[in-house]
Amino acid sequence: MRIRGRLPGASSRARAGVANVACATLMGVCAGVPAPGVVASGASGASSGPAAVPISTLSAELASAFVPDIEVVRLPLAQLVGALPPGPTLRLYAITDQPGLYVMHAPSLAAQGAMFSRVVALIERRDMPHDRVVSMSAVAANARRFGEDPAGLTAGNNFSAAQIAQFFEVAQRQRASLTEGERALQALLTRWGLIHREAGATGEGGTTWRAASSRDFLVTIPGMGKGPAGEVIDAQVRAAILSHELGHWRFFSDPAYAHACRTFWWHQLTHTEREALTGELAGMGYDPSDRIVIDEMQAYLLHTPARFMPLADQPGAGGVDIARVKRGLELSVRNAGRNAGQ
Structure with a gap:
């Protein structure tokens, strides 16, 4: 459900390091994590890859998810592209003439991958279990089989709110720890009213995760800029990702x-x-x-x-x-x- 490959400025080998960076940055569980403060991409012992990325950079981007009263922009679909921010800004758009459609503009490709990599793995990846949440290292290992990486898996996303709630419910049932990015996503979607905890169920503490509406659908795209593996998200690339993901909205709605x-x-x-x-x-x-x-x-x-x-x-x-x-x-x-x- 995402545009694959062909991101300007990155070879397939370079792209393969993107999510290892995001994975190690958030979790510290991927192979080859060096001293605190930086992470290196690729498998343990790899001799090449993108430059190390400071942990504080991605954490700062995700920290913006917890700023109170993040702006929710309400506009018709025809005005969306012109309203997208030029920089690494987290923003949610509620599309007024397409009831149920929400668009998240993530701060960057890496931050988006940090929020969605394991959601992607659970819902739609080949050779990944669809009944349990796996570790980030398992997601990275699976991605490498296809010359990809967790951040690259999510060049753009589309999920129903019910699918995202399913991810958090499965994680809760198996008592899987959420990553920093997943906690940010959960807090954002709860605050925005797309998902909620429902009392009286059989989950942890007698609650379960549910979508507020079966009609709600979330599209996500990354902010513009250069990714950790050298891929360039410019206005043209971002527009292409958005067009692809909106195609999924039409199929859904x-x-x-x-x-x-x-x-x-x-x-x-x-x-x-x-x-x-x-x-x-x-x-x-x-x-x-x-x-x-x-x-x-x-x-x-x-x-x-x-x-x-x-x-x-x-x-x-x-x-x-x-x-x-x-x-x-x-x-x-x-x-x-x-x-x-x-």
């Missing part, structure tokens, strides 16, 4: 649109094409379940600028023509829209 995408997947693509697309997405680390794959297909093909598109043609009898699939999906969605308007 528009039943006719989602039905058209599912119908296209099952009835217009061949079995070979479905296998090829599933294989590409699974190779990026996505859970290969239909729930994830169909949603990602539409977000990449219809809502992601071409220069950030990770899906590629696979020639031959067992391959897929991405341009042809995109045209077919566009037609399916347009026809569904016309039928809905009749």
Whole structure:
């Protein structure tokens, strides 16, 4: 559910260090953590990687999450891009003409990863358990298998409030300690009224975590700037991430649109094409379940600028023509829209 790779200024090898930095900064549990005050990226004993990042830098960014009365900006979707802050500012936007849609502008890529890496792992990562919260070191080890990292896993995010509440409920049931970033996220979403603790349940202290509404949906994007692995989040990159994540909002909130995408997947693509697309997405680390794959297909093909598109043609009898699939999906969605308007 995030734009993969192709962030300007970072090779795939360099990107692989980003979340090890975030992970070690917050937790001190990744391999190769040096003396207090700085963290080094990559696996233990790695001979190359991005420059060390002061622990105080990320902590200061996350500390802003606890400032009382953080501004919540209410505006229509058309005004969102123009209202995004130019610097490392934490801000929440409530989209007035899209009921249930909230957008979080995180201070940076690393701070966003610090809040969401284990949420991503629980909800949508391939080869990660979906019934328990794993350690940050396990998330980093899994990410390295795909040439990624926990911060890079969350170049942008989209989750229903119910999914985020599920993460905190699972962590509470297994008595897993939350990271600094996760505590910040929990406090933010509780303060903003998207999740809450509900009394009278079977969780810790007789409470459980619940979403305030099944319609609430959170999109997150990083602030502009240079990441610890050299990746550059500029206005163009940030806009591309936002467009991709808003594609997931449409799939979540528009039943006719989602039905058209599912119908296209099952009835217009061949079995070979479905296998090829599933294989590409699974190779990026996505859970290969239909729930994830169909949603990602539409977000990449219809809502992601071409220069950030990770899906590629696979020639031959067992391959897929991405341009042809995109045209077919566009037609399916347009026809569904016309039928809905009749």
